[in-house]
Amino acid sequence: MIGPSGSGKSTFLRCINHLEKIDAGRLSVDGELVGYQQRGDKLYELGDDAVCKKRSEIGMVFQHFNLFPHMTALENLVEAPIRVKRESRAVAVERGRRLLERVGLGEKMHAYPKQLSGGQQQRVAIARALAMQPKLMLFDEPTSALDPELVGEVLDVMRGLAEDGMTMVVVTHEMGFAREVSDSLVFMDGGVVVEKGKPRDVLANPQHERTRSFLSKVL
Amino acid sequence: MSDITSGQRLGASPGPRPEAIKAIPVRHPGRWVSAILVLLVVAQVVYTILVQAGLKWEVVGHYLFQGLIRGGIVVTLELTVLAMIIGVALGIVLAVMRLSPNPVVSWVSWFYIWFFRGTPVLVQIFFWFNLNLVLPHLTLGIAGTPFYWRGPGTNSLITNFMAALLGLGLNEAAYMAEIVRAGLISVEQGQSEAAQALGMTRMLVMRRIILPQAMRVIIPPTGNETISMLKTSSLAFVAAVPELFTRGEQIASANFNVVELIFVVSTWYLFMTSILTVGQFYLERYFARGSQRELPTTPLQRLRRMLFTLHAPFVASIWRSTRAR
DSSP states (O other): OBOOTTSSHHHHHHHHTTSSOOOSSOOEETTEESSEEEETTEEEEOOHHHHHHHHTTEEEEOTTOOOOTTSOHHHHHHHHHHHTSOOOHHHHHHHHHHHHHHTTOGGGTTOOGGGSOHHHHHHHHHHHHHTTOOSEEEEESTTTTSOHHHHHHHHHHHHHHHHTTOEEEEEOSOHHHHHHHOSOEEEEETTEEEEEEOHHHHHHSOOSHHHHHHHHHHO | OOOTTSSSOTTTOOOSOOOOOOOOOOOOHHHHHHHHHHHHHHHHHHHIIIIITOOOHHHHHHHHTOHHHHHHHHHHHHHHHHHHHHHHHHHHHHHHHHTOSOHHHHHHHHHHHHHHHHSOHHHHHHHHHTGGGTOSEEEEEOTTSSSEEEEEEHHHHSOHHHHHHHHHHHHHHHHHHHHHHHHHHHSOHHHHHHHHHTTOOHHHIIIIIIHHHHHHHHHHHHHHHHHHHHHHGGGGGGGTOOOHHHHHHHHHHHHOOHHHHHHHHHHHHHHHHHHHHHHHHHHHHHHTBTTBSSOOOOHHHHHHHHHHHHHHHHHHHHHHHHHHO
16 A cells, blocks of 8 residues: 555554544455444444454554563564463464564564664564464554665565465555565555556556656655 | 865874873862861761760660560551552552543542542541541441441451551552553553554553553652652551651650650661662662663672772783783
């Protein structure tokens, strides 16, 4: 998903895991409504427990990482699997180790977030989301707060995930990455989807005037 | 006119190092005058207390470790610890209630804080101490209906110690609630969002993510409150609780060595608050983990480092001289 700031990309992403409440329309993930339940022709709001259960199946990565600063990298990874999914510590730690190695931070297992660079923190944050074995991953401008030099390492990890077939919704300003990795591209402005399609088509041959003027500035 | 593009390449050859500055330092006569003035005042105060006041130091020495005083210390510590436990536990509950989306819950918490912070703690202790005058029995429910339960006598439940503890603890809870609330608010919004996105329930987010981080903000003022409580517990005097100050006063009223016993009592209060100050340092250090790249050094570590750096050149020189030989 691309678009100017304030166009509603992040808000849309946050609706997907019900951090934001939708007040019109229907939103479903994997065939199930988010935040509500349909019984007959009536819509029921879901309770806290049900919402939490749904959220645990959707991973989210934030612009500002939002790692838990009082926990080490590994503790960040095992917290939710142990407390939310009630996994045994041994199982969670084992998966945590493997995930940290996968994002190239096997040696930083016991480092606190403050001791890591921005790129490393974001890789830990991705691993933390993956530790819940989500069906879907949401990325909210994952490289926007990073030094240009560190963007590559985070994009590499995301590229790897895409190649492994993970379903991902990514809000980004990295047009090259969007073109290369995504299956479909959405351009948003003023809270609505202006245009969507194959990334190559949208980027090379935008149909809408607004898309054209946005792309002319960022490409 | 020098051109930045011509001339020496920047940073390539530093050239000769400039000569070190050897200047005569500025004199500060004002500092000497103020230091002497302050020392004169201190000397006068010490002289007055030690020589002029005619204190019976042997009495101070005798009562410092006397059994009644020691018993008083124990009661003071009990009061402090228990009142702080009540204060912190109830304070956390009140702070969470205050931030609750439920307006009734939030409002009740606001009212509690308003009331217990707005009346003197001495008056509150006195109130609990005298509650039995208007309420001889503790009751639950409405009289004359089946939903009525008459409990034990008020005085059997609210003893002198209990009256002091309730007064101190419930008052403290109001202050702690505000301290905890400030701590909870200080934790970034993104933290609870990240935790919620992982599927954590509101309770879990509070307990595992928000509170531990809020602790860093909560601990320093809580340490101050504990130190303050240690001294405020002397107000239990009005409920005739045999804590440190009450004991000192009782002894003094029997032998008229009032000032000597004030010295004894003060010495113990000072000693205990000093210990608490040290404890606070280590507690703050523990909860600072992750918030700084490196933890502040403990005095012990600083001492070790100082000794090492002092000795290092010395050790190195010995090493070198033995090697040379």
